[in-house]
Amino acid sequence: MEANAEVQVPARKPDNRRRTSLLRKFYGQRYLQVMALLGVAWMLLFHYAPMYGIVIAFKQYIGIGEIKNAPWVGWEHFKAIFEDDMMFQVIRNTLGISLLKLLIGFPIPIVFALFLNELRSLRFNRIVQTITYLPHFLSWVILGGILISWLADVGVVNDVLMGLGLIKEPIFYLSEPQYFWAIVIASDIWKEFGWSAIIYIAAIASISPELYEAATIDGAGRFQRMRYVTLPSIKGTISILFILAVGSILNSNFDQILVLKNQVNESMSSVIDIYVYEIGIKQGRFSYSAAVGLVKGLIALFLLLLANSFSKRMNQSSLF
Amino acid sequence: MKKWLSLTMVAALMSTVVACSGGNNKPEASSSPSASASQPSASNAESPSASAEQPAADEAGWKSDTSPITFDWYLNFAWFPNKWGVDPTSQYITKKTGVSLNLVVPAGNENEKLNAMIAANQLPDFITLGWWEEGVKKMIEGGLVESLTDLADQYDPYFFKVADGAKLSWYAQPDGKTYVYPNASSSPADFKNFGTQFTSNQTFVVRKDMYEAIGSPDMRTPEGFLNALKMAKEKFPEVNGQPLIPIGFHEFGEDGNYSFFDVGQDSSYLSHYLALPREKEGKLYDRLTDPEYVRWLKTFRQANQDGLISKDVFVDKRAQMEEKIAQGRYFAMLYQRTDFAAQQNVLYAKDPNSVYIAVDGPANTNLDAPTLAGPAISGWTVTLISKNVKDKERAIKFLSYLISEEGQKDMYLGEKGVSYDTIDGKDQFKPEALNLMNTDRSAFDKQYGASHTFWMLMDTNMQLQWQPPAVEPFKQLEDWTKGKTESYSQYDLINPPATSKEGINAKKIATEWGKALPKLLLAKSEADFDQTFNDFIAKRDKTGFAELMAYRQTKYEENVKKLAEFLK
Numbered sequence: 001m002e003a004n005a006e007v008q009v010p011a012r013k014p015d016n017r018r019r020t021s022l023l024r025k026f027y028g029q030r031y032l033q034v035m036a037l038l039g040v041a042w043m044l045l046f047h048y049a050p051m052y053g054i055v056i057a058f059k060q061y062i063g064i065g066e067i068k069n070a071p072w073v074g075w076e077h078f079k080a081i082f083e084d085d086m087m088f089q090v091i092r093n094t095l096g097i098s099l100l101k102l103l104i105g106f107p108i109p110i111v112f113a114l115f116l117n118e119l120r121s122l123r124f125n126r127i128v129q130t131i132t133y134l135p136h137f138l139s140w141v142i143l144g145g146i147l148i149s150w151l152a153d154v155g156v157v158n159d160v161l162m163g164l165g166l167i168k169e170p171i172f173y174l175s176e177p178q179y180f181w182a183i184v185i186a187s188d189i190w191k192e193f194g195w196s197a198i199i200y201i202a203a204i205a206s207i208s209p210e211l212y213e214a215a216t217i218d219g220a221g222r223f224q225r226m227r228y229v230t231l232p233s234i235k236g237t238i239s240i241l242f243i244l245a246v247g248s249i250l251n252s253n254f255d256q257i258l259v260l261k262n263q264v265n266e267s268m269s270s271v272i273d274i275y276v277y278e279i280g281i282k283q284g285r286f287s288y289s290a291a292v293g294l295v296k297g298l299i300a301l302f303l304l305l306l307a308n309s310f311s312k313r314m315n316q317s318s319l320f
Numbered sequence: 321m322k323k324w325l326s327l328t329m330v331a332a333l334m335s336t337v338v339a340c341s342g343g344n345n346k347p348e349a350s351s352s353p354s355a356s357a358s359q360p361s362a363s364n365a366e367s368p369s370a371s372a373e374q375p376a377a378d379e380a381g382w383k384s385d386t387s388p389i390t391f392d393w394y395l396n397f398a399w400f401p402n403k404w405g406v407d408p409t410s411q412y413i414t415k416k417t418g419v420s421l422n423l424v425v426p427a428g429n430e431n432e433k434l435n436a437m438i439a440a441n442q443l444p445d446f447i448t449l450g451w452w453e454e455g456v457k458k459m460i461e462g463g464l465v466e467s468l469t470d471l472a473d474q475y476d477p478y479f480f481k482v483a484d485g486a487k488l489s490w491y492a493q494p495d496g497k498t499y500v501y502p503n504a505s506s507s508p509a510d511f512k513n514f515g516t517q518f519t520s521n522q523t524f525v526v527r528k529d530m531y532e533a534i535g536s537p538d539m540r541t542p543e544g545f546l547n548a549l550k551m552a553k554e555k556f557p558e559v560n561g562q563p564l565i566p567i568g569f570h571e572f573g574e575d576g577n578y579s580f581f582d583v584g585q586d587s588s589y590l591s592h593y594l595a596l597p598r599e600k601e602g603k604l605y606d607r608l609t610d611p612e613y614v615r616w617l618k619t620f621r622q623a624n625q626d627g628l629i630s631k632d633v634f635v636d637k638r639a640q641m642e643e644k645i646a647q648g649r650y651f652a653m654l655y656q657r658t659d660f661a662a663q664q665n666v667l668y669a670k671d672p673n674s675v676y677i678a679v680d681g682p683a684n685t686n687l688d689a690p691t692l693a694g695p696a697i698s699g700w701t702v703t704l705i706s707k708n709v710k711d712k713e714r715a716i717k718f719l720s721y722l723i724s725e726e727g728q729k730d731m732y733l734g735e736k737g738v739s740y741d742t743i744d745g746k747d748q749f750k751p752e753a754l755n756l757m758n759t760d761r762s763a764f765d766k767q768y769g770a771s772h773t774f775w776m777l778m779d780t781n782m783q784l785q786w787q788p789p790a791v792e793p794f795k796q797l798e799d800w801t802k803g804k805t806e807s808y809s810q811y812d813l814i815n816p817p818a819t820s821k822e823g824i825n826a827k828k829i830a831t832e833w834g835k836a837l838p839k840l841l842l843a844k845s846e847a848d849f850d851q852t853f854n855d856f857i858a859k860r861d862k863t864g865f866a867e868l869m870a871y872r873q874t875k876y877e878e879n880v881k882k883l884a885e886f887l888k
Contacts, residue, residue: 064439148635175634263838266835267835282432285824
């Protein structure tokens with residue numbers, strides 16, 4: 001096989017030589033490649049094989065029997081999406097919550113990492129870092145329960161605000177729809193910013209100290225060093241994380257919202273994922289919810305491509 | 321060497337991919353082993369018993385085989401707290417019949433668990449769920465469950481002796497087969513025999529000490545009602561340092577609220593209190609738009625405007641409500657009395673005066689007595705046997721045992737000498753068991769397991785002969801409902817299947833109401849209320865309400881005919 005290929009090399013065009021050398025390279029790395037293949041197998045098994053189920057979005061499948069026997073209905077479920085009164089509200093809430101989360105929640109870990117980097121005491125630095133990323137390990141089920149009691153009429157939030165004289169009557173935050181977005185966004189940022197900062201802290205740690213020394217010699221102050229040395233050095237990391245954040249904009253908040261949602265704040269709290277869960281898993285309309293999920297996936301893909309090309313144009317770094 | 325190891329690993333992984341997708345495509349494949357496993361036992365049983373079949377119809381089939389077997393039994397109720405085999409009653413039944421149960425209860429949302437089991441075709445041997453659940457239709461129409469009548473014909477004619485024929489034909493499918501058997505069900509014949517003793521679960525209750533302290537006011541009119549709530553709030557602003565909740569309801573869900581109106585189940589305590597008819601001249605009546613009903617909804621809106629409805633009631637789930645009931649934080653509740661029995665005990669133990677008592681609640685302008693929902697032939701839950709069942713014969717025989725008088729007695733009284741004895745010539749609970757049952761029901765369940773701790777097939781009429789008289793703090797609640805109940809059997813089982821056009825519309829209307837109801841109660845002014853209400857009605861009409869009502873009307877007429885048959 002190999003010998004054969006080698007014989008043919010001189011006779012063919014250069015691009016073929018490239019292919020042969022690729023094969024040879026592949027052979028050289030065969031042990032490593034087998035490991036990668038395991039990953040590929042995992043992807044195929046858990047990510048690609050279940051995709052077969054997407055066909056139910058074009059079928060009338062009721063959850064009994066085999067998918068392949070269910071009758072085809074074409075675009076019927078997709079048409080129904082556009083006639084669904086809930087869709088507007090659901091998309092508004094999803095985009096509203098996610099965009100605000102991105103807008104407010106994305107810069108905070110960066111700023112936090114920058115400031116943490118400037119701390120002189122390493123010990124204090126470590127303590128702060130640990131404290132801020134610990135909430136990440138609490139599940140939303142637990143944290144949701146804690147938040148519900150904090151935000152209740154006799155909860156700590158009302159106690160503090162009333163003690164400060166900011167409000168007169170206790171407010172039931174979770175049963176006033178207008179507070180819902182703020183609660184969700186603030187609690188999510190509080191839970192995650194310490195964790196998200198870790199990547200930036202790592203990126204900052206890899207910046208060569210010589211750059212800072214040179215900047216200091218040139219007379220740069222602390223803020224100037226932050227601005228002209230640190231930030232440009234982690235620019236690539238920031239844009240990759242930004243692209244990823246945009247890609248997952250439509251599916252980041254299921255468990256959080258599921259625990260904080262109730263029948264009164266419903267108008268501001270139902271998001272696409274919750275809607276899919278309620279229609280599909282609870283009401284058993286599998287086909288319709290698969291169609292909604294598919295549309296959601298397409299929108300997410302579109303947003304990801306948009307962010308990617310934007311980032312490519314802005315600072316030449318992109319996912320692909 | 322290493323290479324081959326990793327290659328085989330890849331191959332192994334790939335083969336699992338193939339195996340999995342193969343399994344997905346052929347759900348029969350997974351069920352076939354169990355089917356074939358039960359086949360030999362079936363044929364075994366048939367050949368010897370076929371000749372001796374005739375006398376067996378009168379004999380309890382379960383006695384023929386008491387070798388140990390464990391059935392998985394799914395209960396579609398996340399709150400069900402008990403395990404089989406912990407208490408003497410279930411141990412006794414296992415000893416007697418050889419059947420042991422592995423009770424499966426959903427950890428989270430019930431529909432989610434049931435739908436997942438249906439989709440994966442992994443139903444356990446027995447399934448118990450509310451008769452109104454969509455899953456019942458789905459499992460029957462999807463051919464996932466055995467027909468009880470077929471199983472009985474084949475293996476256990478004794479079933480027909482112990483089962484109530486009226487209940488079987490009430491639940492019969494168009495093909496004449498019956499797939500479910502109800503519990504807590506009362507056939508028209510039961511109404512004749514036990515009708516005077518019937519009670520309802522639907523109560524309007526107030527905290528005794530507070531109600532008496534404000535002078536036991538009449539709460540039947542909107543003015544009296546609002547005034548009583550106001551007085552209670554003024555006199556008792558706090559309970560143990562926490563704010564009083566003037567009135568509580570059932571939990572608000574996506575289809576509404578039982579206390580006000582659950583459009584999904586077409587169930588409404590309030591309209592029963594207002595004695596609204598469910599049909600007029602043979603046509604189903606839309607109670608939701610009745611002026612009396614709207615008048616009271618507006619009264620509740622006014623209550624909210626006056627600060628008499630706490631926001632908790634819109635948010636709390638049953639667990640939070642139970643905690644607050646046990647603390648006595650509600651003044652009044654429009655709530656099912658059986659849903660707070662344990663909490664009532666806690667209050668009674670602390671102070672017999674702080675319990676909740678039933679009083680006359682919201683009434684119509686004529687101040688008619690309420691027409692509360694009493695027992696009905698549909699009962700409460702239904703039990704099905706899935707096609708995946710380990711052993712069809714043992715399953716149907718065990719089911720027959722449970723619904724027979726002997727099984728009912730074992731489930732209700734437990735083992736003789738342990739939880740009951742013949743005292744004064746009558747089989748009844750031993751005093752210490754009775755005392756525990758009346759003071760701490762959950763401890764009783766664990767310690768004795770009697771009195772239908774496992775209620776999957778309880779016959780609430782048959783148990784009357786062993787039932788001890790009700791004691792306080794429950795007696796007052798129970799007695800209050802006597803004579804105020806009505807049977808609404810004919811209005812059950814009238815909803816369309818969820819995946820049909822009418823069914824999808826029905827669900828849309830129900831969720832629309834689930835959203836509208838809190839808005840109505842929280843409306844800032846009467847004009848806002850009217851606006852929201854009219855919007856809902858307009859939306860409802862647009863979503864095919866007329867077709868839905870037409871569907872229900874046909875079903876209702878069929879039911880009326882069926883019930884008339886039973887009485888002949």
